[in-house]
Amino acid sequence: MTKSSLPSLNALRVFATVAREQSFKKAATELGVTQSAISRQINTLEEQLGMRLLQRDNRVHALTATGQLLAPELLRMFEQLQELINKATSSEAANARLLKIGISNELLRWWLGPLLKEFYAIYPHLELEFVALPEYSSSQNAEYLKQLLTQDQLDAVLIMGQLSGRHLQATNLGDTELLFCSTRLESALKSDNAVYSIRESNDWQDWSRIHSPPAHTKTKATDNTAMALDLISLQGGSLLLPSHYRKLLKDAPLKNNSDLNASGSASLRLYTARHKEHELAVIAFSNWLQHVAKRG
DNA sequence: GCCACTTTACACCCTTGGTT
DNA sequence: AACCAAGGGTGTAAAGTGGC
Structure with missing residues (x-):
């Protein structure tokens, strides 16, 4: 038959x-x-x-x-x-439960937030609660972030960069490209305007390796992308915008000089505690994020 | 006559495939 | 993507059949 x-x-x-x-x-x-x-x-x-x-x-x-x-x-x-x-x-x-997600304001506003309607349509029984975290993992915050996961204060952390530990499960959601963006189209390297990058990231080092900027190039470190955006909108200048915020180029008064883009070493990753890898809600959120990231 | 089951006619809903 | 028609699946009501 x-x-x-x-x-x-x-x-x-x-x-x-x-x-x-x-x-x-x-x-x-x-x-x-x-x-x-x-x-x-x-x-x-x-x-x-x-x-x-x-x-x-x-x-x-x-x-x-x-x-x-x-x-x-x-x-x-x-x-x-x-x-x-x-x-x-x-x-x-x-399984109808609340998932506590650690994420930066920037990733929530300019990447995950606009996609949430789709998530809730597929998983109406899951509720997401967000806790503000830095954009990048660093030696200063790594232990704190690990504790949030292993001590069950968070179910997942979305962050750029790496957290290591045998109690953590990492899912790569795509490599980051650094988009060289200015308030004006001209290259900031030829002007007095500074290039802003995030203090906790390696973005400036990653970018410099590829583009070897002149020694007189002014660089300024900020705490996060939102701060860098505010500063260049007030004072002019350029910033290295992680490509996950690409949609922002449509809304903000920013121009991307694609000749000066570079690949960054800090990928966007989802971290969960290993003891939660079989929880259906965590699996659902992780699978959906991978699907969304793959789609671009 | 009552009961258990079959047959037939008809209706509704959903899927599929073609068309615009 | 939206619309439409055809066909399949599933349902009901009503009439018919035959044993108890």
């Missing part, structure tokens, strides 16, 4: 019920349909199988040999199926 010619689950369920009750009428009552529907399901099933399953005239007398072979196995399978459904539906309630 090919896959496409498999009888419908409903027809098999009807047959199993009739076999157990030895009556179309009782089966109809149990399944909440008319006895006519039962009759037709049995007929269709027998036609599909090419043989009779019930010996009957205007009464059900007995199961045929084929019916005797099928009925006990089907009844057992439907019992197992019911158990599985009970288990799945009760665990859905258990």
